[in-house]
Amino acid sequence: MNILFGALIIIAVVFGLVTQNGAGLTQGVITGAEDSINLLLTMAGMLMLWSGIMEIAARGGVTKMIGKALAPILQRLFKNVNKNSKALEYISMNVSANLLGLGNAATPFGLSAMNQLHRLGGESDRATDDMVMFVVMNTASIQIFPTMIGSLRQAYSSTAPFEILPCVWISSATALAVGLIIAKSFCNIKQRSD
Amino acid sequence: MDYFVPIFIASVVVVGLIRKVPLFDAFVEGAKKGFQILLNIAPTIVGLIVAVDMLKASGAIDMLCDFISPLADTLGFPKEIVPMVLLRPVSGGGSTALLTNIYKDCGPDSFAGQVASVLAGSTETTFYATAVYYGSVKVKKIRHTLVAALSADFTAAVMAVLTVRLILGSG
Incomplete structure (x- = not known):
């Protein structure tokens, strides 16, 4: 992150010097700072509203309900995880919280799940098939309701901030499927060579 | 809807x-x-939006877009979102800054704006998530994780264009 920030600014200034656009650069600094706070303020309402709604859902046990429904499916993906294990419970809760967009809740469950998988794998420094599967799942976005994107679109006066939802669902489901299939097929290749 | x-x-x-x-x-x-x-997120967003706005003003982003546009055009990919596709797996804040830039330039309801929205909604900060989860258990050999995760990101980029074309009918 530190390198990225430095690189962006240095590239910008060097480029600006080459193209002799000092005025534009200065303008960029000023409007950038101004715009970013305007943006945050404009999206604040939407973001708070959705966080509030999602809190009601979480307290109503929706996270647990989805987690239970998902457990049988998840069990097929993770071959070394037992049906009643802590690992499967944490994985289900992590996926369920991710679906609801409760990122702050999803991460602790995810870290606990990882810890359990690590134990199952004999605590080596080499990732097990299940760990790879789990991390790939978490590098894909499975949020049903992308509130941040909706709020951002709203902030830039979109006429229909949520019209992209079906596209997001199809696109993220396909991406997740591809990630999982590749993860799974690598495990199979390894098994055959054993 | x-x-x-x-x-x-x-x-x-x-x-x-x-x-x-x-x-x-x-x-x-x-x-x-x-x-x-x-x-x-406020401090991150302020810092990165300023950096991205400077980059935009310097002409570097436009040059990257122009450089990549023949390839993007052939694939039917809006060239404005190429920088975002590249930054997305590395930095969540950085790609949000680029996303707002696209909204500002093209509008959130334009083809590029819609594709960028779908892309942002269907991907995660891959490298960050990988580092956090493996880092927590000190696993160093991550095997095929990145191959699978980045293939998923690439799929999301392709699917974002396809779904916006087919479902929203723009482009």
Whole structure:
């Protein structure tokens, strides 16, 4: 992150010097700072509203309900995880919280799940098939309701901030499927060579 | 689609009522968390939007777009979102800054704006998530994780263009 920030600014200034656009650069600094706070303020309402709604859902046990429904499916993906294990419970809760967009809740469950998988794998420094599967799942976005994107679109006066939802669902489901299939097929290749 | 949002909110409220959740208390507490998120991301967003705006003003982003546009055109990919596709797996804040730039230049309801929205909604900060999860258990040999995760990101980019074309009918 530190390198990225430095690189962006240095590239910008060097480029600006080459193209002799000092005025534009200065303008960029000023409007950038101004715009970013305007943006945050404009999206604040939407973001708070959705966080509030999602809190009601979480307290109503929706996270647990989805987690239970998902457990049988998840069990097929993770071959070394037992049906009643802590690992499967944490994985289900992590996926369920991710679906609801409760990122702050999803991460602790995810870290606990990882810890359990690590134990199952004999605590080596080499990732097990299940760990790879789990991390790939978490590098894909499975949020049903992308509130941040909706709020951002709203902030830039979109006429229909949520019209992209079906596209997001199809696109993220396909991406997740591809990630999982590749993860799974690598495990199979390894098994055959054993 | 018009009814999705109100019905979604109503169903959450109904579930809350059935489960005897103190509705408004829960809402207020959640909204507070939302505000906390906003406070947490504010410094990152200010820093990165300034950096991206400078980069934009310097002409570097446009040059990258022009450089890549023949390839992007052949693939039917809006060239404006190429920088975002590249930054997305590395930096969540950076790609958000680029996303707002696209909204500002093209509008959120333009083809590029829609594709960028779908892309942002269907991908995660791959490298960050990988580092956090493996780092927590000190696993160093991550095998095929990145191959699978980045293939998923690439799929999301292709699917974002396809779904916006087919479902929203723009482009």
